[in-house]
Amino acid sequence: xxxxxxxxxxxxxxxxPEARMPLILDAALEEFSRRxxxxxxxxxxxxxxxxxxGGLYAxxxxxxxxxxxxxxxxxxxxxxxxxxxxxxxxxxxxxAEWIVARLHEAVLAxxxxxxxxxxxxxxxxxxxxxxxxxxxxxxxxxxxxxxxxDNLKAGGRQNCVLARHPWLALSPMIHVLxxxxxxxxxxxxxxxxxQAHVDLLCELLA
Amino acid sequence: xxxxxxxxxxxxxxxxPEARMPLILDAALEEFSRRxxxxxxxxxxxxxxxxxxGGLYAxxxxxxxxxxxxxxxxxxxxxxxxxxxxxxxxxxxxxAEWIVARLHEAVLAxxxxxxxxxxxxxxxxxxxxxxxxxxxxxxxxxxxxxxxxDNLKAGGRQNCVLARHPWLALSPMIHVLxxxxxxxxxxxxxxxxxQAHVDLLCELLA
Amino acid sequence: xxxxxxxxxxxxxxxxPEARMPLILDAALEEFSRRxxxxxxxxxxxxxxxxxxGGLYAxxxxxxxxxxxxxxxxxxxxxxxxxxxxxxxxxxxxxAEWIVARLHEAVLAxxxxxxxxxxxxxxxxxxxxxxxxxxxxxxxxxxxxxxxxDNLKAGGRQNCVLARHPWLALSPMIHVLxxxxxxxxxxxxxxxxxQAHVDLLCELLA
Amino acid sequence: xxxxxxxxxxxxxxxxPEARMPLILDAALEEFSRRxxxxxxxxxxxxxxxxxxGGLYAxxxxxxxxxxxxxxxxxxxxxxxxxxxxxxxxxxxxxAEWIVARLHEAVLAxxxxxxxxxxxxxxxxxxxxxxxxxxxxxxxxxxxxxxxxDNLKAGGRQNCVLARHPWLALSPMIHVLxxxxxxxxxxxxxxxxxQAHVDLLCELLA
DNA sequence: TATGAATGAGGCTTCATTCAT
DNA sequence: AATGAATGAAGCCTCATTCAT
Numbered sequence: 001x002x003x004x005x006x007x008x009x010x011x012x013x014x015x016x017p018e019a020r021m022p023l024i025l026d027a028a029l030e031e032f033s034r035r036x037x038x039x040x041x042x043x044x045x046x047x048x049x050x051x052x053x054g055g056l057y058a059x060x061x062x063x064x065x066x067x068x069x070x071x072x073x074x075x076x077x078x079x080x081x082x083x084x085x086x087x088x089x090x091x092x093x094x095x096a097e098w099i100v101a102r103l104h105e106a107v108l109a110x111x112x113x114x115x116x117x118x119x120x121x122x123x124x125x126x127x128x129x130x131x132x133x134x135x136x137x138x139x140x141x142x143x144x145x146x147x148x149x150d151n152l153k154a155g156g157r158q159n160c161v162l163a164r165h166p167w168l169a170l171s172p173m174i175h176v177l178x179x180x181x182x183x184x185x186x187x188x189x190x191x192x193x194x195q196a197h198v199d200l201l202c203e204l205l206a
Numbered sequence: 207x208x209x210x211x212x213x214x215x216x217x218x219x220x221x222x223p224e225a226r227m228p229l230i231l232d233a234a235l236e237e238f239s240r241r242x243x244x245x246x247x248x249x250x251x252x253x254x255x256x257x258x259x260g261g262l263y264a265x266x267x268x269x270x271x272x273x274x275x276x277x278x279x280x281x282x283x284x285x286x287x288x289x290x291x292x293x294x295x296x297x298x299x300x301x302a303e304w305i306v307a308r309l310h311e312a313v314l315a316x317x318x319x320x321x322x323x324x325x326x327x328x329x330x331x332x333x334x335x336x337x338x339x340x341x342x343x344x345x346x347x348x349x350x351x352x353x354x355x356d357n358l359k360a361g362g363r364q365n366c367v368l369a370r371h372p373w374l375a376l377s378p379m380i381h382v383l384x385x386x387x388x389x390x391x392x393x394x395x396x397x398x399x400x401q402a403h404v405d406l407l408c409e410l411l412a
Numbered sequence: 413x414x415x416x417x418x419x420x421x422x423x424x425x426x427x428x429p430e431a432r433m434p435l436i437l438d439a440a441l442e443e444f445s446r447r448x449x450x451x452x453x454x455x456x457x458x459x460x461x462x463x464x465x466g467g468l469y470a471x472x473x474x475x476x477x478x479x480x481x482x483x484x485x486x487x488x489x490x491x492x493x494x495x496x497x498x499x500x501x502x503x504x505x506x507x508a509e510w511i512v513a514r515l516h517e518a519v520l521a522x523x524x525x526x527x528x529x530x531x532x533x534x535x536x537x538x539x540x541x542x543x544x545x546x547x548x549x550x551x552x553x554x555x556x557x558x559x560x561x562d563n564l565k566a567g568g569r570q571n572c573v574l575a576r577h578p579w580l581a582l583s584p585m586i587h588v589l590x591x592x593x594x595x596x597x598x599x600x601x602x603x604x605x606x607q608a609h610v611d612l613l614c615e616l617l618a
Numbered sequence: 619x620x621x622x623x624x625x626x627x628x629x630x631x632x633x634x635p636e637a638r639m640p641l642i643l644d645a646a647l648e649e650f651s652r653r654x655x656x657x658x659x660x661x662x663x664x665x666x667x668x669x670x671x672g673g674l675y676a677x678x679x680x681x682x683x684x685x686x687x688x689x690x691x692x693x694x695x696x697x698x699x700x701x702x703x704x705x706x707x708x709x710x711x712x713x714a715e716w717i718v719a720r721l722h723e724a725v726l727a728x729x730x731x732x733x734x735x736x737x738x739x740x741x742x743x744x745x746x747x748x749x750x751x752x753x754x755x756x757x758x759x760x761x762x763x764x765x766x767x768d769n770l771k772a773g774g775r776q777n778c779v780l781a782r783h784p785w786l787a788l789s790p791m792i793h794v795l796x797x798x799x800x801x802x803x804x805x806x807x808x809x810x811x812x813q814a815h816v817d818l819l820c821e822l823l824a
Numbered sequence: 825t826a827t828g829a830a831t832g833a834g835g836c837t838t839c840a841t842t843c844a845t
Numbered sequence: 846a847a848t849g850a851a852t853g854a855a856g857c858c859t860c861a862t863t864c865a866t
Contacts, residue, residue, distance in 0.1 A: 014825055036327040038244035042861060054863080055826045063861065120387055121242040121327040130388060141395075161409050165402035167395035171377035178384050181326055182336060189347075189373035196371035203367045203410065220844060220850055248836065261851045263837070426846055448739040450656035454840060466842080467847045475840065532799055533654040533739040542800060553807075573821050577814035579807035583789035590796050593738055594748060601759075601785035608783035615779050615822065632829055632865060660857065673830045675858070 013050060020059055023049040025073055028066050033114040036121050037067055067122075071129045074115045078106055079136045095151050096201035099144050100194055103173040106140055113180045120181075137170070144169050151205060162204050169204075172197040219256060226265055229255040234276050239320040242327050243273055273328075277335045280321045285342045287312035301357050302407035305350050306400055309379040312346055319386045326387075343376070350375050357411060368410050375410075378403040425462060432471055435461040440482050445526040448533050449479055479534075483541045486527045490518055491548045507563050508613035511556050512606055515585040518552055525592045532593075549582070556581050563617060574616050581616075584609040631668060638677055641667040646688045651732040654739050655685055685740075689747040692733045696724055697754045713769050714819035717762050718812055721791040724758055731798045738799075755788070762787050769823060780822050787822075790815040 015023075027048035031040040042063055046053045060066045106112065115133070123130045145166035152163050162169055172193065179187045190196055221229075233254035237246040248269055252259045266272045287308075296304070312318065321339070329336050351372035358369050368375055378399065385393045396402055427435075439460035443452040454475055458465045472478045518524065527545070535542050557578035564575050574581055584605065591599045602608055633641075645666035649658040660681055664671045678684045708716070724730065733751070741748050763784035770781050780787055790811065797805045808814055 017825090020825090034330060036242045036244055038242060039327075041859090051825095052827050053861090054828060057862070058825050061862095116388075117326055120323055121245075123388055124240060134389065161402065161405045165396055165398070165405070167381065168378055168402060168406050170395075171381040172374055174381040174384055175373065175377040178380055182322075182329055183340060189376075190371055192371070196367065196374060199367045199371070200374050200410075204406075218843070218851060223850085226850085247834090257850095258852050259836090260838080260853065263839095264850055267837095269836070429846085432846085446742060448654045448656055450654060451739075453838090463846095464848050465840090466849060469841070470846050473841095528800075529738055532735055533657075535800055536652060546801065573814065573817045577808055577810070577817070579793065580790055580814060580818050582807075583793040584786055586793040586796055587785070587789040590792055594734075594741055595752065601788075602783055604783070608779065608786060611779045611783070612786050612822075616818075630830060630864070635829085638829085659855090669829095670831050671857085672832065672859080675860095676829055679858095681857070 017059055020049075020051075024051070024056065024059055024066065025070050028070050029074065029111070029114050032067065032070065033117045037063075037118070037125070067118075068126070068129075071115070071118065071126060074111045075129065075132050075136065078109055078112045078115065079139075092151065092202050092205040093198070095147060096198045096205065099147065099169060099201060100173070100197045102144070103140065103170060103197075104194065107137075107170075107173045107177050108180065110185060113177065113185060116177065116181045141167060141170055148205070155205070157205075160204060162201075169201060172200060223265055226255070226257075230257070230262065230265055230272065231276050231279055234272050235280065235317070235320055238273060238276065239323045243269075243324070243331070273324075274332070274335075277321070277324065277332060280317050280324075281335065281338050281342065284312055284315055284318045284321065285345075287315065296357075298357065298361075298408050298411040299404070301353060302404045302411065305353065305375060305407060306379070306403045308350070309346065309376060309403075310400065313343075313376075313379045313383050314386065316391060319383065319391060322383065322387045347373060347376055354411070361411070363411075366410060368407075375407060378406060429471060432461070432463075436463070436468065436471055436478065437482050437485055440478050441486065441523070441526050444479065444482065445529045449475075449530070449537070479530075480538070480541075483527070483530065483538060486523045487541065487544050487548065490521055490524045490527065491551075504563065504567075504614050504617040505610070507559060508610045508617065511559065511581060511613060512585070512609045514556070515552065515582060515609075516606065519549075519582075519585045519589050520592065522597060525589065525597060528589065528593045553579060553582055560617070567617070569617075572616060574613075581613060584612060635677055638667070638669070642669070642674065642677055642684065643688050643691055646684050647692065647729070647732055650685060650688065651735045655681075655736070655743070685736075686744070686747075689733070689736065689744060692729050692736075693747065693750050693754065696727055696730045696733065697757075708769075710769065710820050710823040711816070713765060714816045714823065717765065717787060717819060718791070718815045720762070721758065721788060721815075722812065725755075725788075725791045725795050726798065728803060731795065731803060734795065734799045759785060759788055766823070773823070775823075778822060780819075787819060790818060 024045065027045045028040070030048060031045045034040070040063075042056055043053050045066070046056045056066075060069065119126070119130055119133055148162055148166060148169060149158075152158055152160050157163070176188045176193050179189055230251065233251045234246070236254060237251045240246070246269075248262060249259050251272070252262050262272070266275065325332070325336055325339055354368050354372060354375060355364075358364055358366050363369070382394045382399050385395055436457065439457045440452070442460060443457045446452070452475075454468055455465050457478070458468045468478075472481065531538070531542055531545055560574050560578060560581060561570075564570055564572050569575070588600045588605050591601055642663065645663045646658070648666060649663050652658070658681075660674060661671050663684070664674050674684070678687065737744070737748055737751055766780050766784060766787060767776075770776055770778050775781070794806045794811050797807055
């Protein structure tokens with residue numbers, strides 16, 4: 001080996017933990033979402049975020065730790081979904097559009113689809129996160145219910161099916177969510193699913 | 207070792223392949239459904255159906271083969287779900303009840319829930335079976351659509367949202383399906399989910 | 413299942429042990445010779461002689477037992493190779509032809525080639541059979557030597573290289589043996605290997 | 619467990635792949651040569667070169683890959699056997715000695731014997747390497763032939779058996795090769811086998 | 825922080841052998 | 846004597862984790 005020998009075994013990029021962490025979690029989301037917890041390999045997660053296998057362990061102590069951190073981050077992101085402004089005095093269509101927009105943002109966010117793919121196979125390993133997910137949906141549902149109630153009361157239609165079973169207002173979006181989880185992120189039972197959902201709500205609120 | 211020592215190395219129960227196969231698939235459904243493909247162990251499947259690990263291989267050549275056979279059997283079972291009789295001249299509530307009964311039987315069968323739990327994490331490994339699942343739902347959807355169309359035409363309401371977006375008729379049951387896949391088989395967003403679904407359809411058909 | 417049900421699961425041919433044994437050993441020779449002791453499977457040996465795996469065990473207690481019996485039979489067969497008649501007063505070419513014929517029959521018999529293929533990889537497991545093989549070759553060598561000696565003495569050429577190193581008279585046939593063991597049973601370094609061998613011996617005896 | 623308990627889990631020696639590879643192949647040669655491909659255990663190869671079972675897989679993807687790499691290396695080594703210098707004008711004995719020295723070096727190298735032990739039982743799994751071996755011998759044979767031809771032409775003995783069947787010049791060494799493969803590396807049909815081979819060639823060239 | 829060879833537990837698979845039929 | 850489902854030990858291979866560098 002002479003002085004000028006320069007095999008550059010691979011560019012060694014050094015990042016602060018704060019910068020590396022999100023990259024790792026992004027990579028982990030992709031791998032876990034694709035192959036499940038058991039099927040995902042530390043090697044692949046590492047590779048996908050530009051690290052070597054061992055490098056991961058400078059940031060997380062175990063595969064499980066990454067998984068938990070990933071669930072936390074993803075749940076948090078979804079839960080923080082911004083609520084569009086809504087006037088209680090809006091007409092039915094405006095209300096329906098607000099509901100659909102809100103659900104769309106929370107339930108069909110790419111993260112939300114990926115999260116569902118993680119939670120279903122691992123529900124027994126992470127029951128607490130599953131409960132958090134349920135709680136999150138519950139909160140969205142309650143807000144939707146509140147808006148619907150106001151609107152129905154204003155129209156004197158408290159007996160409407162939506163008033164008695166508010167979860168039905170979410171069903172079309174949940175339907176699309178499942179389609180995306182199973183068939184891929186562009187999928188839906190209908191290309192105009194947002195319009196269909198709005199129309200359904202309008203017809204029920206009318 | 208005393209005289210009475212009786213290690214009973216395990217009673218060797220011998221079954222014909224036709225008899226053993228369904229036991230294996232039942233065991234596999236349970237294990238795969240619980241832990242996913244990678245997480246399930248051949249040992250556990252074997253144990254659960256009264257075989258030794260190696261014994262499995264007299265019936266299936268590999269873990270993957272069991273998985274595929276399981277998907278086949280389950281898809282077939284669900285697809286064969288009997289269609290209840292329906293009179294096209296029935297009133298709205300009867301039609302709604304027929305639809306809900308039919309979907310309930312096909313979509314919420316325990317097998318169907320378990321199948322969904324398998325397909326979501328393994329969708330990339332078995333894209334063909336995923337397509338079969340989609341086709342199966344499609345067939346159910348079309349039959350529901352036909353019944354709804356007849357009914358709406360009779361009432362002169364071809365412009366109803368259900369006529370334009372028939373998939374919406376399935377959404378509540380899909381919603382429940384996802385709840386059961388994620389939260390367990392007793393779960394639903396509402397204990398009276400069947401009644402809610404019927405009411406919704408009635409209101410839309412009215 | 414009605415009375416006429418006749419699934420004929422497979423023709424069950426029952427043979428006396430004396431009739432079955434050679435079939436088993438033939439099958440075993442083929443399989444061991446092709447895949448080595450460890451590589452050969454009881455299943456394949458069974459199949460090749462029209463038995464099921466379990467059926468083999470009615471005749472031999474273990475794989476090793478088959479192997480040993482096979483070596484015994486094959487060594488015995490080769491050792492019994494008939495010696496062609498030879499007149500000590502024959503001319504050189506006749507002597508050379510007798511030697512080549514004799515060696516050809518013993519050393520290049522299909523069994524002998526197959527046996528070599530077994531002994532080389534298993535020499536450490538069956539050192540006794542290896543010694544028997546060496547002894548067998550030794551006996552052939554000595555008989556060849558005796559004939560050569562007589563002939564050389566008659567010609568007053570006791571100092572010939574063949575007299576001092578009689579094993580050289582076997583080398584061409586051993587060469588061919590190795591070629592057949594390695595390259596297949598039709599192989600040889602020269603299509604006219606018998607003629608070449610005879611010519612060599614003639615030249616050395618002249 | 620006393621205080622002084624020192625389980626030393628095994629010193630972890632770290633080597634660069636370039637340094638580890640030859641150690642692995644040496645170990646593999648020993649194990650494969652002794653027990654054949656199927657009989658050799660990855661554990662033993664690992665142990666023999668100071669690795670754990672899993673450690674092997676950092677360098678080779680499978681047992682088969684090790685086997686192939688081993689054949690490659692060994693064939694290469696043997697093929698590179700240096701050719702001793704030879705004068706075409708040398709006398710017969712010098713030519714004979716050159717031939718024997720050359721063949722001895724190539725054909726009886728310890729690696730060559732071990733290689734033969736691998737190739738014979740695995741000839742069907744690695745037909746390409748078997749052909750390479752044949753080619754290698756062929757090349758040696760042709761060089762020997764060239765030297766012999768020159769020499770015979772100079773003496774006006776183009777009709778000699780060696781001229782017509784040059785492979786006979788190799789036979790004694792092949793004979794010894796087989797003896798070593800079967801009976802162990804010190805073995806030979808004659809302790810003075812080199813002298814015998816030289817004498818044979820001299821007598822044929824005379 | 826980062827690398828990647830190395831470990832070792834654990835899973836999948838094979839197969840000699842057993843045994844109820 | 847024969848079958849073939851079943852066992853269980855053993856081997857190959859994977860991969861989460863460790864650690865010298």
